[in-house]
Amino acid sequence: QSSIRLQKFVFLMWRHYNYERMRQGADFYLLQSNSTYVNIWTAVQSLVIITAGHLQLCFLKRLFKSEPAEGDKPRC
Numbered sequence: 561q562s563s564i565r566l567q568k569f570v571f572l573m574w575r576h577y578n579y580e581r582m583r584q585g586a587d588f589y590l591l592q593s594n595s596t597y598v599n600i601w602t603a604v605q606s607l608v609i610i611t612a613g614h615l616q617l618c619f620l621k622r623l624f625k626s627e628p629a630e631g632d633k634p635r636c
């Protein structure tokens with residue numbers, strides 16, 4: 561009687577242990593997937609920020625670009 565009861569408890573413990581191992585594996589793959597997703601979006605956002613900065617710089621350079629008229633003295 562007691563050995564059957566002990567065997568039942570060991571089986572339940574073993575089943576719980578295997579279930580937790582499967583959950584840990586699923587969590588690991590989810591973590592890897594999220595890491596890849598975050599890294600890709602970080603790279604895309606960095607490129608957008610750099611491109612926006614470059615476009616602003618080009619626009620400001622063009623805004624302040626002035627060519628001297630004939631007969632004007634050159635600027636310093």
